[in-house]
Amino acid sequence: MTLFSHRIAEQIPSLRRYARALTGGNRENADDLVQDTLERAYAKWSLFRMGAELRPWLFSIMHNVFVNDVRRMSNRVATDPIEEAVAMGIPAPQENQVQMREVLAAVGRLAPEFREVLVLVSIEEFSYAETARILGIPTGTVMSRLFRARAQLAVLTGAAAPSDARPGLRLVR
């Protein structure tokens, strides 16, 4: 076990876990995201209010870094991972992988804003209100994104219709 030299560093394991989900299981990209987040957090450390909660503060920094990354990626031309995979003859992530990696690959296929809500609530166990503050969106938006994220993930992991009589996720609307 590493001896952490700073309060922020204590949170590296959970920041890495969150980043891994956001990047659909890609370790290198996830750690790049963590690195950018940490650099920003250390730089802004003097602005952190003692007594405030550290975790929401760090996760909101990661949210900002992630949103910028997503924006930068979408501005680049021909970076669609699926298109690249097609061009290079690489099978898209999904099949021939152990289930754990399949789940992460499926998370990676959700829209970025769905990934964030899903993981902050389901894995990092933030409340809806905390999640809303971290992402800068209304609580109602958190809840509707959460529902849609879970419904889509069920379809993307093939769990939506375990049998014809019992849908994995019922759509009440």
Add this chain to the structure above:
Amino acid sequence: MTKPQTLIADDELMAFIDGALDADRQRQIEQLALHDDELVATIAALRAQGKALRDSLDPVLVEPIPQRLLQLAPPSRFSLARVAAAMAWVAVGITAGSLTSWQYLSRNGQTGAEFASVSPAPDLPRFVRQATVAHAVFAPEVRHPVELDSTKLQALNAWLSGRLGRHMRAPDLSSLGFSLVGGRLLPADSGKPAAQFMYEDRQGQRLTVYLRGMAQPTPETAFRYLGEGGVSTFYWVEHNWGYALSGELSRPQLLQAARSIYEQLSI
């Protein structure tokens, strides 16, 4: 169908799963579940999904941390008390992840192929269910309705043809006023991946076409119609391929589109 007074909104179901409901409503829903198999199955599936997520992600917590991330910390005034707190937190995270077990986990652990082999049920109802669920889940999406959009039509056709193992092109429905939005690849518990094509007219009305190979030899069918909750579906089977067209169109309009798709995708 659930009775009106027992209807549980999507948001409430999420809050139930996440333990965010007040105690009274939480208990009410638990009571409802006693008499509602479908609700039980839904809750179990959601919990299994949460478990699968945690199982996939929690191992990250105990991975060695790359040096490049540790080096970033400025020289420290902090020390061992903090470290103890951090280790405790990591331990709690791991325990919470690994101790949680749910009734339906075994089902979640099965691969698609295993599931198909233990299920004696014919594949066709499952196919129709998957097609309609996929429509309900993705057709309302504003920002990310498809994985690959119609501006990359060639790549879309090549990709889905490759993954489904048959040559195909996204059907052209422009004569009916619908343009292609794009497509996505979807898994199915039969082990055969499915393709979904999405179309949109000028009013934003959407249609989806869903197709995959059937998990077992399936007799050919004529066009069959299913109307459920405002969404109509025509589906058919030909040469062990299942096809479904879903949308909120009138039956004659949808049938016209189904005929066109049948002609274009027939092999």
